[in-house]
Amino acid sequence: MRKINNNLSDKIRDEIINFIEPDIYYCYQCGRCTAGCPLANVYEYQPNQIIRLVQANEINSIFDSNSIYLCLSCEICSSRCPQGIDIAAIMSYLRIKSWENRSFKEKLIAEFYKAFLKIIGIFGRSYEPGLILNLNLVSGKFFNDMDLALNILRKRKIKLFPEFVKDRKKLSRVVKKYL
Amino acid sequence: MKKEMEKFQEDIQLGKIAYFPGCSLNSTAMDFNVSLKNLLKFLNVEFEEIDDWNCCGTTPAHNVSEELSIILSARNLLLAKKMDYENILCPCVSCYCRLLIASKVINSNIEPENKMQESKRNLVLEELKNMGFDINQKLDFRVYSIVQFLLLIKEKIRNKYIEVKDEINNSREIMLLKSLKPVCYYGCVLLRPGYVTKFDNIENPTSMENVLKEVGIKSLNFSFKTECCGAILSLTNKNIVIELSEKILNAAQDSGANCIIVCCPLCQQNLDLRQSQINKYYKSNYKIPVFYISQILGLALGLSFKNTMIDKLFVKPDIRI
Ligand code: SF4
Numbered sequence: 001m002r003k004i005n006n007n008l009s010d011k012i013r014d015e016i017i018n019f020i021e022p023d024i025y026y027c028y029q030c031g032r033c034t035a036g037c038p039l040a041n042v043y044e045y046q047p048n049q050i051i052r053l054v055q056a057n058e059i060n061s062i063f064d065s066n067s068i069y070l071c072l073s074c075e076i077c078s079s080r081c082p083q084g085i086d087i088a089a090i091m092s093y094l095r096i097k098s099w100e101n102r103s104f105k106e107k108l109i110a111e112f113y114k115a116f117l118k119i120i121g122i123f124g125r126s127y128e129p130g131l132i133l134n135l136n137l138v139s140g141k142f143f144n145d146m147d148l149a150l151n152i153l154r155k156r157k158i159k160l161f162p163e164f165v166k167d168r169k170k171l172s173r174v175v176k177k178y179l
Numbered sequence: 180m181k182k183e184m185e186k187f188q189e190d191i192q193l194g195k196i197a198y199f200p201g202c203s204l205n206s207t208a209m210d211f212n213v214s215l216k217n218l219l220k221f222l223n224v225e226f227e228e229i230d231d232w233n234c235c236g237t238t239p240a241h242n243v244s245e246e247l248s249i250i251l252s253a254r255n256l257l258l259a260k261k262m263d264y265e266n267i268l269c270p271c272v273s274c275y276c277r278l279l280i281a282s283k284v285i286n287s288n289i290e291p292e293n294k295m296q297e298s299k300r301n302l303v304l305e306e307l308k309n310m311g312f313d314i315n316q317k318l319d320f321r322v323y324s325i326v327q328f329l330l331l332i333k334e335k336i337r338n339k340y341i342e343v344k345d346e347i348n349n350s351r352e353i354m355l356l357k358s359l360k361p362v363c364y365y366g367c368v369l370l371r372p373g374y375v376t377k378f379d380n381i382e383n384p385t386s387m388e389n390v391l392k393e394v395g396i397k398s399l400n401f402s403f404k405t406e407c408c409g410a411i412l413s414l415t416n417k418n419i420v421i422e423l424s425e426k427i428l429n430a431a432q433d434s435g436a437n438c439i440i441v442c443c444p445l446c447q448q449n450l451d452l453r454q455s456q457i458n459k460y461y462k463s464n465y466k467i468p469v470f471y472i473s474q475i476l477g478l479a480l481g482l483s484f485k486n487t488m489i490d491k492l493f494v495k496p497d498i499r500i
């Protein structure tokens with residue numbers, strides 16, 4: 001993983017403190033966020049630990065663990081925090097910062113995002129067959145989910161050919177900026 | 180809030196709702212799309228698909244850049260505006276969240292809360308302007324999820340049901356419905372806070388049940404209504420989805436249900452399409468059909484298996500279709 005320097009780490013922490021309401025120092029480590037998180041048992045750091053790590057300015061440790069990448073943005077944590085802390089928004093924010101600094105640790109997820117956005121850049125709409133093919137090539141597991149793919153084809157529950165947005169030129173230009 | 184509802188109902192009577200299907204409904208969730216469109220037509224709810232709509236960017240865009248996610252979604256809103264619509268129906272829960280957030284950023288009456296939000300808003304508006312949209316006009320978008328929308332047209336559903344009830348009594352479709360003991364599954368994001376108008380309880384919602392009651396369908400209690408199925412991790416971290424979705428199937432079975440009614444394409448896929456993988460992995464024997472709420476409502480009002488696309492389910496109900 002690409003480490004970020006201290007200045008940037010400070011900046012990320014400060015932005016979280018200044019712009020995401022309420023103040024993360026209200027967290028009293030009750031662990032309710034973690035108790036409801038569907039991914040707690042696969043996370044390397046739990047949601048309450050992430051909050052603590054931000055307070056301690058350990059942004060690199062967060063970028064280097066799987067939690068922010070796997071987070072589903074389901075918001076169970078935020079909705080249940082007795083202090084009203086928006087943990088999900090903080091996770092999202094950290095994830096975006098990690099992407100911007102090319103520190104994304106979960107490589108397959110990063111590849112998926114890239115492939116997806118590339119397809120949107122080309123067609124303007126998603127195109128599943130292209131996406132899955134791309135992903136299976138990258139992961140080297142070419143036969144991943146072949147059983148399901150066959151089922152889907154048998155039922156014709158998919159569009160085999162991509163659809164194009166007519167006015168997609170300007171759209172593509174914007175998407176490319178973020179790739 | 181109440182006022183908003185009233186205004187909305189007026190709009191619907193005037194036949195003013197734009198329909199944003201999104202990529203899932205256009206492809207792997209075509210059964211949701213077709214059954215919902217047929218249901219709305221049958222109820223005389225007028226709607227029009229947004230012309231030349233694009234992908235909302237869903238999780239990948241949102242996880243890479245908030246601005247990108249908002250720009251992609253806002254383009255669809257502004258296309259609707261060009262067709263003279265400001266009420267948008269987004270059946271797909273993921274699209275709904277993205278379009279809703281975009282509306283909260285570009286609507287004219289929104290004041291950014293801090294500098295970061297303000298610069299984000301300006302950047303988004305600038306890009307939209309570059310795309311050729313008029314961003315100086317007054318914008319007042321209201322984005323509706325499928326469940327909210329069904330609640331709003333509840334009366335129409337009730338009246339139609341009373342009208343057709345006696346004619347359709349002996350059809351195979353109704354036989355199927357009579358054999359069902361459903362639980363309603365809302366999934367994780369539909370009702371979560373932050374950006375959602377709180378039209379229902381977050382921890383124990385009942386709006387799907389309430390709509391289904393109008394057509395005489397009773398659902399069982401279910402403690403997993405808003406647990407997460409693993410959503411889009413199905414493409415990259417399959418094992419997590421298999422584990423989470425198994426828990427939901429298991430809980431449904433424990434509640435005494437023989438089917439699940441859902442309102443989100445990703446939930447439907449993870450529970451239905453992946454059920455065979457779940458069974459293989461856990462050596463279990465689940466055989467729980469997972470219907471879209473639009474399919475069940477359609478059947479209850481007399482639409483055929485064909486018009487509700489029941490044959491597209493991977494786990495088939497017990498009746499021959
Ligand atoms: S629920 Fe809120 S207060 Fe409790 S540990 Fe999590 S973030 Fe801190």
Ligand code: SF4
Nearest residue numbers: 037071072074075077
């Ligand atoms: S939003 Fe992320 S961290 Fe919060 S409960 Fe959901 S998966 Fe866990």
